[in-house]
Amino acid sequence: MVSIIGYPFSERVPEWRNGVGVQGTVLVKRGFAHMLKHGVVMDVTNVEQAQIAEDAGAVAVMVLDKLPYDVRKAGGVARTASLRIIEDVMDHITIPVMAKCRIGHTYEAEVLQAIGVDMIDESEVLTPADDQRHIWKWSFKTPFVNGARSLGEALRRIEEGAAMIRTKGEPGTGNVAEAVKHFRLIKKELADVRALYLEGDYQELMLRAREMQVSLELVVETARLNRLPVVNFAAGGIATPADAAEMMKLGADGIFVGSGIFKSRDPFERARAIVEATSFYDEPEVVAEVQKSVDETKSMEGLDENTMVFKMQERGPN
Amino acid sequence: MEAWERAADVLGIQADVVIVKQPNQLEGLTAISIPGGESTVIGNLAENSKLLEKLKEGVLNGLPALGTCAGMILLSKKSRDSVVGEKKQPLLGVLDVDVERNHFGRQPDSFERDLSIPVLGEKPYRGVFIRAPIIKQVGQGVEVLAKIEEGIVAVRQANIVATSFHPELSDDPRLHVYFLKQVANV
Numbered sequence: 311m312v313s314i315i316g317y318p319f320s321e322r323v324p325e326w327r328n329g330v331g332v333q334g335t336v337l338v339k340r341g342f343a344h345m346l347k348h349g350v351v352m353d354v355t356n357v358e359q360a361q362i363a364e365d366a367g368a369v370a371v372m373v374l375d376k377l378p379y380d381v382r383k384a385g386g387v388a389r390t391a392s393l394r395i396i397e398d399v400m401d402h403i404t405i406p407v408m409a410k411c412r413i414g415h416t417y418e419a420e421v422l423q424a425i426g427v428d429m430i431d432e433s434e435v436l437t438p439a440d441d442q443r444h445i446w447k448w449s450f451k452t453p454f455v456n457g458a459r460s461l462g463e464a465l466r467r468i469e470e471g472a473a474m475i476r477t478k479g480e481p482g483t484g485n486v487a488e489a490v491k492h493f494r495l496i497k498k499e500l501a502d503v504r505a506l507y508l509e510g511d512y513q514e515l516m517l518r519a520r521e522m523q524v525s526l527e528l529v530v531e532t533a534r535l536n537r538l539p540v541v542n543f544a545a546g547g548i549a550t551p552a553d554a555a556e557m558m559k560l561g562a563d564g565i566f567v568g569s570g571i572f573k574s575r576d577p578f579e580r581a582r583a584i585v586e587a588t589s590f591y592d593e594p595e596v597v598a599e600v601q602k603s604v605d606e607t608k609s610m611e612g613l614d615e616n617t618m619v620f621k622m623q624e625r626g627p628n
Numbered sequence: 629m630e631a632w633e634r635a636a637d638v639l640g641i642q643a644d645v646v647i648v649k650q651p652n653q654l655e656g657l658t659a660i661s662i663p664g665g666e667s668t669v670i671g672n673l674a675e676n677s678k679l680l681e682k683l684k685e686g687v688l689n690g691l692p693a694l695g696t697c698a699g700m701i702l703l704s705k706k707s708r709d710s711v712v713g714e715k716k717q718p719l720l721g722v723l724d725v726d727v728e729r730n731h732f733g734r735q736p737d738s739f740e741r742d743l744s745i746p747v748l749g750e751k752p753y754r755g756v757f758i759r760a761p762i763i764k765q766v767g768q769g770v771e772v773l774a775k776i777e778e779g780i781v782a783v784r785q786a787n788i789v790a791t792s793f794h795p796e797l798s799d800d801p802r803l804h805v806y807f808l809k810q811v812a813n814v
Contacts, residue, residue: 328737328739329777330732330739330741330776330777330778331739331740331741331755331757332739332740332741333736333737333738333739334736335739335740337740337756337797337798338738338739338740338756338757338758341738341756341758341794341797342735342738342758342759344664344797345664345665345666345697345698345758345759345794346665346666347665348665349665349666349669364668367668367669367672367673368669369665369666369669370666400711400734401711401712402712403712404668404709404711404712404715404729404730405666405668405669406666406734406735406759407734423736426733426734426736426737427734427735428734428735428736428759429735451736452735452736453735585669585673586673586676589649589673590649593649593650
């Protein structure tokens with residue numbers, strides 16, 4: 311069952327009706343994200359990569375102009391991908407197709423919605439367009455996924471209408487450490503509000519809500535559910551099957567892999583292996599078996615935090 | 629999982645809900661549910677682990693099965709995609725229906741609506757359709773449980789129930805209760 315709490319001002323949220331039914335409802339948006347659970351979403355830059363991803367068992371693809379690793383190298387301004395390429399991918403594969411837009415760039419999201427992508431990622435991998443606001447996602451029929459580093463950040467995005475959350479991690483680095491850090495922090499903060507809820511300490515919950523700059527209602531609902539009210543994936547720096555299994559073991563609902571696949575030198579084997587490791591994360595023998603099919607010398611080159619020009623996770627309003 | 633627990637509560641029975649990923653986990657089950665997701669992904673993973681053939685054997689031997697959305701596609705004999713057309717994908721092929729994947733379009737076209745499902749009583753059932761498939765054709769021995777203007781969205785064939793929509797996403801337990809009581813005879 312999908313929680314629909316955090317759906318504010320229900321009388322003012324737009325509704326879309328066609329002859330068949332009501333579209334873009336909170337249930338329909340969050341339900342879509344539910345269908346991706348225990349799956350792997352893969353970054354691709356063209357049809358050929360999208361087909362490899364689909365054949366390897368990706369649950370969806372994310373179309374970008376450049377993989378995060380190359381965004382770092384290229385510098386300059388990173389924008390949403392060419393619409394022709396996105397449409398081309400949509401015409402050739404049967405799994406869902408997502409695309410990224412810049413943080414706060416409402417019109418980039420509008421054009422992605424107009425061509426019919428399945429989900430929009432308001433992403434720090436691209437250059438943020440607004441340093442004050444994220445997109446007001448309730449006014450879109452298309453569901454959104456947003457990155458978060460803490461419980462407060464996740465809940466703020468949910469209150470703006472995000473139907474799915476992923477950790478930010480540090481994209482394009484091949485280093486899973488930041489994703490682990492963000493996931494653990496969210497887990498710890500969830501445990502804290504859960505404990506307060508069980509004690510019935512609503513005053514402290516109210517103080518937490520004020521600290522996190524979100525409504526008390528959303529904090530209480532999250533504490534009651536003992537999890538985020540939307541699906542929560544791990545992203546940012548995942549490069550090997552064991553990385554994916556580690557994030558699943560920590561409690562992620564699924565995995566995003568960015569540069570990790572198509573910046574490696576064994577993309578097909580690796581894509582398959584990461585799918586199997588995500589699905590069978592609780593069976594180390596299976597993960598070991600699939601990890602054998604990838605070669606560590608072919609993993610993407612890692613990036614050292616100290617030599618990075620900027621951290622993607624720090625971009626955009628809080 | 630929660631949907632099954634709720635249905636068990638309604639029936640006043642104790643149910644152990646387990647996740648099945650490997651063929652040996654099929655032993656001793658009262659019924660199986662194949663939920664939503666991506667049918668190609670579930671099919672390929674189940675084929676690799678040999679779960680697919682064991683499951684097919686089980687359902688053919690009478691194991692009650694509920695397939696929703698992707699689960700319905702996996703149970704079906706024949707499936708094609710509304711945009712890409714014929715696509716090779718592993719299917720169980722035990723339910724005598726032809727389905728069209730992504731019939732209603734992409735995610736922005738996903739919707740919810742009330743359905744009339746006579747076996748669940750008069751009260752409308754809220755169906756959540758997410759990139760949903762539709763049934764184009766049914767064989768003999770397939771009972772139509774629900775349809776809308778566009779076509780058939782729920783069927784039963786002996787021990788199998790399949791729906792285009794996601795009863796696991798709504799809070800109405802009636803479809804799960806119907807399946808457990810009428811089909812699985814618990």
